[in-house]
Structures are given as structure tokens and as C-alpha cells.
Amino acid sequence: MSEAHHWHDYQYRIIAQACDPRTLIGLARSKESDLRFFLPPPPLPSLKEDSSTEEELRHLLASLPQTELDECLQYFTSLALSESSQSLAAQKIPSHCDHIEAGGGLQLLQRLYQLHKDCPKVQRNVMRIIGNMALNEHLHPAIVHSGWVSLMAEALKSSHIMEASHAARTLANLDRETVGEKYQDGVYVLHPQCRTSQPIKADVLFIHGLMGAAFKTWRQHDSQRALTESAVVDEDRYTTCWPKTWLAKDCPSLRIISVEYDTSLSDWRARCPMERKSIAFRSNELLSKLRAAGVGDRPMIWISHSMGGLLVKKMLLEASKKPELNALINNTRGIIFYSVPHHGSRLAEYSVNIRYLLFPSLEVKELSKDSPALKTLQDDFLEFAKDKNFQVLNFVETQPTFIGSMIKLHVVPVESADLGIGDLIPVDVNHLNICKPKTKDAFLYQRTLQFICETLARDLEN
Template sequence: MSLAYCVICCRRLGTSMPSPKRRTYWRDIRNIIFTGSLILGGSLFLTYEILALKKSLTLDTQVVETEKMKSYIYVHTGSSDGRESHGIAWQARKELHKAVRKILAASAKLLQSPFTDTFSTVDVEAHECALWLLLRKSKSEDRTARLEAVREMSEAHRWHDYQYRTVAQACDPRTLIGLARSKDSDLRFFLPPPRLPPLKEDCSTDEELRQLLASLPQTELDECIQYFTSLALSESSQSLAAQKGGLWCFGGNGLPYAESFGEVPSATMEMFGLEAIIKHSEIPTHSDSIEANGGLQLLQRLYQLHKDYPKIQRSIMRVIGNMALNEHLHSAIVHSGWVSIMAEALKSQHIMEASHAARTLANLDRETVQEKYQDGVYVLHPQHRTSQPIKADVLFIHGLMGAAFKTWRQQDSEQVMIAKAWEDEDRYTTCWPKTWLARDCPALRIISVEYDTSLSDWRARCPMERKSIAFRSNELLRKLKAAGVGDRPVIWISHSMGGLLVKKMLLEASKKPEMSTVIKNTRGIIFYSVPHHGSRLAEYSVNIRYLLFPSLEVKELSKDSPALKALQDDFLEFAKDKKFQVLNFVETQPTTIGNMIRLHVVPEESADLGIGDLIPVDVNHLNICKPKKKDGFLYQRTLQFIRETLAKDLEN
């Protein structure tokens, strides 16, 4: 580009050229070229720094002087009525873009060259050099240097606004993911997601979701995927409502009776479509098809449309988290803007939203995370990159109709719980393993798992899905192994039927050579009201089977179940041989289920494993795993067991 071109641009802006005595054309043009390269840095976004141009041009307009500190990003944003604002500031930016466009396009190699000689010929201020040095460092071949660069960026809290935006444009995907997983990163590091493509003509989001489902492969489908796909593609909301029955909630979610038997459910067609998409996304080849058919953009549209429907948003995040298990899809996920969405969600006060985002970002972060977190496996701590060495794992396994988060909340009504949690997490918490335990034992990795269960066949989430304890234990064991469970010392903490799953998992692991480290590193187990010898709930369900139609899971809890007796006998002998440390808690209060049932779900004789301390607690079955306060007996005794059992491991 010739100097005459710059002169023309200056005249258009109403500026004047410097005196001929001060003209050093080639030096100035060289500075412009190097500065243009410095700022573009290989990015596809056009940006520039007017500070370097000041040495070559004297710009007298106040508008351009103001623009030099804020013209850092140029994203096309039209007004709502389709008209643009073409004021003097817009015109100034347009003209300056023309002046530097060719230089920037031809010289975007600076970040690939050594810095030693470059900065000696470039006229930039000191704080600008630091920013670009960090960007250069973030692309180093040295992993330690890259991590250090991301850490320094995340700790930058006094930069100008345009500096954050410059990094947002110039950083590579690896750095962007690292910033998203850094606890203190400023959200200005993340560009807004790209504009979504318009909906197809005469097509709603519901219809596009149906079309996406119809486009997915029909191979490798189990009966449950077929069921949810069929619901989403062929059933109307009215027929769905007619098919649904009551919801018996029990064993961990704290709702003794959530819906009556004639009540119409609130699920929308989007939910059934998303249930099918979730199942499809667990299959790698189907995840490829979701991406190829515009699923990332469609899911983002649904996510934005349903900001007031957290259940839909969480289902969408489950899909993205599953797709992130496939490394060849990472580039598509990043460029579709999902990292920006997850970075914001990770800072949410709502534990479920933050934990879903943490899972997705961990699966994307191959720089610091070796493990892969499959659907239903959530890290409660640490959810960010940390320099704290992790020395042991603590796993939480819920029971029938339980959940990965709500099962482990503090004992209180949900409304009071949320209000108090925002005030002071030491006084109240929505999930005590994430807040209390993580703070008391920061060297732990705390994992909570979630799996679907059904108390009654009337409300089975998938009618063809009849999963026994043996089936579920193998499924969970496979997922936990992928998450690196067994690589460190482990403590298992379980409630209700979750304790039976823990026993079955450990027995199964002992039979598989590839799972030997799980057994070798298991240090102890805490059982919260686990029916080792059966539950009265199963007896009650059999006696009134015309009402409850007990599910397979409940049937397996009956005292005369051969599978339950064999599990107890085999595990007791195994645990004694391995010398596992064991702590058993048991409820002493009856549990009320609706207006019709009040029973002692797990009596003391059933909660007694046969080894370890047995501690009765004055609560019901639902609250046995929900301590009232941090300094109360239930939490403090649990904390004591963890610290004593892992004492040697935490010291090393």
C-alpha cells in the first residue's frame, strides 16, 4: 500500500500530514506494518491500534482521538428495524479500516515470530507489549508457559475494556477454554456467540427439533432411545398428558409426593425431543450427525428461548457435555459460541447450572484434564483450574428417585434453602459436599453421580428401561473409570439404594483386572440408611401392588430377594478381607409419603452391614443424608470419618 493511500484517507477524515522535515516514510510505514501484524496476530477478526499510527499521522479530529481507546472490536450489529447508524464515529472507523486492511491481511505472522527483535522496531506502549507477550506465551510449545499465561490473563482485573476484547479476538481455542475454566476470569474475555442462522421458512423451533431427530442415524439404538424419539416425532402434547400417571418421589429428592395421580404434567414437546437428543448424543457417531445437521446452533436457539425454563437449559447442557467427549468436535463447539455460554453459566449461583457447565468445560479442556466425564458424572470440586494438588476422591451415590445435587442439600424447605444459601453458605447450602466438604478438605476431588430410577412402573421414564442393580452398577462403574476413579485413594458415600450399587460395583471391579486399582485404592465407605437386608417399602409396595406397581428396583429391595441376600453375604466377606473402613448411619423416624403412607423405610437391623460403627440419627429416611447445620453431629461425624480414613493420603 502506498503512502498516497494514507494521505487520501487522512484528507477524507479532515486531517493534515506532518511537516516534510519530519517525514521518515519507510520507518513509519514499517512501524505501521509491524503494528498491524502485532494486533491481528493470526486472528480472523480485524482490529487495529491507533497509538502506533500517531507517529506517522497527525489526526486532529476529536472523534478519532476518542476512538483510539475503544475501537477494539467490530462485530456487525444492525438495529432492530434494519437501519444502521452512520454517524461520524462510524465513518471514522470505516475510513481507518480501509487504510489498514491490506497491511493487516498481508502481515499476520507476528505471533509466529520471536519477540526479541520485533518490539525494538514497533512503537507500542508498555502495557500493550505485556498483553501481546501474554498472547504469544499462551501459544508457546511449552505447556507450563501456556498455563502460566492463562493464569496471568485470568488474574488481570485492571485492564482497559478494549484489552479484554483484544484477547477475546486474538486468543486460540485452547486459551479460551482455559480462561473459561479459570475462576476469576473476566467475562469480557468471551465474545458473544455468532449470530444464529434464521429459522427455515414456515418452520418453528419445535419442527426443526423434529427434523433434527429424523435426520439422526437409526442404528445402534436401544429401546429407550427409540421410545423417546417416537414420543418427540409422533405424539401430541394432549396424548402425552393422557398417558402420564402420578409421580412417587422417594429416596433423596426431598419431595415426598410431587404429583397426584390425575395431574397433567408440565413437560413440553421440547423436553421429549431433548430426552431423545440426550440419548443420541451418548453415541459418538450420532453426535457427529447432530453437529453436521446444525444441532449446535439449534440447541443454542432453544437455550436462549427458554431462559426461564432451567430444566430445558440443563438438558441442552447435557447434550453439549456429551458431544464434548469427542475431541474432533471441540472446534465446532468452540466456534459456535458455546464456550462463552458455559463460561457465564460456570459463575452461576445455581449449583446445577454451574455443575453442568463445569462438566462440559472439563471435557473440552484437554490441556489440564485427562479424565472424561460422561453423562451423569459431575465434579462438585474443583470445578475450575487449580494449583491445589488433588490427593483423593470422594464419591456420592444417591438412592431411589434421588439426584446428584438435591439429595445432598441441607435439611430445609427449598424456598428457605435458596434464600439462605445466597446469604451465607456456611449457614446454609444447596449441596453440602460442594460447599462445606470442599472448604474443609480442599485436596479432595468430589464427584456426585446421577442415574434414573423409578419407584413405580406407572411413571417409568422409559417403559422399556428395566434396569437391575447389577445393570446399573456396571454402567456406573464404566463411567467412573473413565473419570479416573481408582487412580487416587477413594471414599464412597451412599444413600439408600445407592449403597447397594456401591457394594455391587466393588464386587464387580474385583472380578476385572482393568478395575483392580479401584479396589486397591478404596479406603472406606459411608452408608446412609442403606437397606442391606431389605426395606419395608418393598413389603408395603407388594401388599398394595394395585396402587404402586413396584418397579424392578423396589422389588430387588424386598427381604426375600435372593439377589439382595447374595449381595450382602458376598460383600461382607469381601469387605472384611480388604479391611475397608465402614461407617453406617440409620434413621429412627418414620417417613411420610403423601397422605396415605407413613413407614420406617430402613429399620436399624437392615442398616447394619455387619462391620463398622452403626449410628442411629433422629431423622427420617429422606433427611438422613441432609445435615441440619455445619457444626451438627451428622456432618461433623462424616467429616471426621473422611479425615481419619484419608489421613495418611492427605499428608503425603
């Protein structure tokens, strides 16, 4: 049905009215499906007298139970008066999803989504909440009945990668017919985002670093953008996320996943004042999410930038201690490190006179050259990686980076990026651009692609 594009409108409406939830979700996840297959969401219930969408959302948020919450979730809940959608997005407890649905949250969020068509950030936060709720299979009928599948089908076709990726995550979590994995908060599949007959033979995981994000870290070097808003985007020349466009096209049999997690340079700017999450804490949290997404079931390559590489090392070491994660270790074929401070960074030293780093976050402190935890991690991982014979490729910047407007710093010097195994390649860029190729033909991308293809050669051939 997804290949039908020449029917009359009434024929699409007849099919749309007859579709069961399974067929509807399948059509939404099919790349070529006509949007006329999807009925408009049902009319939203009227708001209470003298009330607004924001007020009803605040009331709903205030009604959520506060038991079983860690300090940060309590903090976010307390911000309901100013950022209702952000606070709701932070809720990860299944019982909260039930309360949101029972309190009419699916309809309230849809009203908020429709009211803010000119504010993509609000819409993304709303989609993030729906994606989290879709992790609970007993809520699937309510999500479908409230019309969210139609909205997600439209968002999936968006040219904006963040909107499309949020929609893809939600629909994958709803699709229990062809998807066995569950994509938890912050885990995004960049390819394939739709149902496909292309067999997936291996996984490539992208883990960003300090102050990074699942999409923006892996964009093209910004200075190369020579496009106006009205120009047609040629993805071979410019992309906002090269793993999704360039890599997916060059290696279509890969599943490409990008992970997002909160980080902070300073406790002044921490998203939650109570949040002091160590590399060890984050690695266990991400490892659990990745296992839920089926990471480890196929051959795989890890690609990391800056502190993300330390998380990869910690995750692999933690996985090696758990017999149930043997497959993840055995299926790891290689790792690419983009300017990872294996031996520490001078970033942690700039905390005395620089207001921005006046109270460096725990993440920054763990990057200091004299950090015992960092030295132990390096020593343990080097021995482990040699024993497992992982293929390794290290890139490192040679130019300094502006930190705020006050200091210019060589964040990761060559000696710190030297893991002790694998090629070490200096590149004439700064710390932020070490993972942002200027063009598809640029050395940074082509050498990365070569490593992936060579390391997975046997797996991709089978």
C-alpha cells in the same frame, strides 16, 4: 490473564479476538476470569421459512439413525414431538453427536438455550447435550466455533449449582490440556470445578438412592432454610449441596464427584416403559463411567444413600473380579452408608393396595427382604470387605417417612442397616433426611467429616 480485572473494554476485546481455542477454554475454566474475555457467540443462521426452533429440532431428531439403539433410546426418540431437548439429551451414541453437529444442532440448541433463559430446566438439558457431545474430541472445534465456550464460561459462574455443574462438566470435557479424564452423562465434579493449583490427593464419590439425584439428595435439611429470595446466602449456614460447599471448603485437596442415574418406585412412573434395569446392570454401567472419570487412580471414599449403597457394594464386587480394576479396589479406603437396606426394606411390600406402587419397579423388588440377589450381595460383600479391611461407617434413620400421601413407613429399620462391620449410628431423622444435615455443625455432617479426614489422613498428608 485470568487475574486481569482492570483493563479497558477494548483491551479485553483484542485478547478475545486473538485467543486460540486452547487459551479460550483455559480462561473459561479459570475461576477469576473476566467475562469480557469472551466474545458473544456468532450470529445464528436464520430459521427456514414458516419454521420454528422446536420444529427444526424435531426434524433433526427424526433424522437420527435408529440402528444400534436400545429400546429405551428408541422410546425417547419417539417422544420428540413433545420433548425434543430431553430426547436429544438421552442420545449417547457417538454417531448421533456427529449427525447433530452436521445437521446444525449446535446452532439450534443455542437458539433454544437463548430462548429459554427463564426456564433453567430447558437450559440444563441443552447443556447436558453439549456436555455429551464434548466427549467426542473431533467435535471440539465445532463446539468452540459455535460460541458455546462463552456461554459455558458465564454458566460456570452461576450461583445455581446445577447450572454451574453442567457447565463445569462440558468445559472439563473440552479441556484436553489439563484434564485427562472424561466425564460421561450423569457424572459431575462438584469440586474443583475450575482449574486449580491445589493438588488433588483423593476422591470422594457420592451415590444417591431410589428417586434421588446428584444434587438434591445431598442438600441441607429443607426445613432449616430461613432465607428469602432477596437474602444473601451464607453457605456456612445454608447450602443446596453440602459436598460442594461445606466439604470442599473443609477438605480442598479432595476431588468430589456426584453421580446421577434414573430410578423409579413404580413401573407406572418409569421414565421409559421398556426400562427394567437391575442393580447388577446399573453397577456395571456406573463402574464404566467412573473409570472413564479416572476413579480408582487415587485413594477414595464412597458415600452412598439407600439403594446407592447396594450399587457401591455391587460395583466393588464386580471390580474385584477384573484384574484391570485392581487399582480401584486397592485405592478404596472406606465407605459411608446412609440408611442402606443391606437386609432389605419393607418398601417392596406396599404394592397391593397402593396405586403408586401397584407395579413396583425392578429396583424396588430387589429391595425386598426375601430377595435372593440381595442376600447373596450382602454375604459376598461382607466377606470381601472384611478381607480388604475397608473402614465403614453406617448411619440409619429412626423416624418413619411419608411415601406419597398414603403411607408412612420406616423404610430402613436398624437391623437392615447393620452391615456387620463398622460403627452403626441411629439418627433421629427420616429416610430422606438421613443424608441432609441441618447445619454445618450438625452431628451428621461433623461425624461424616471426621470419618473422611481420619480414613484419608495418610493420603492427605503426603
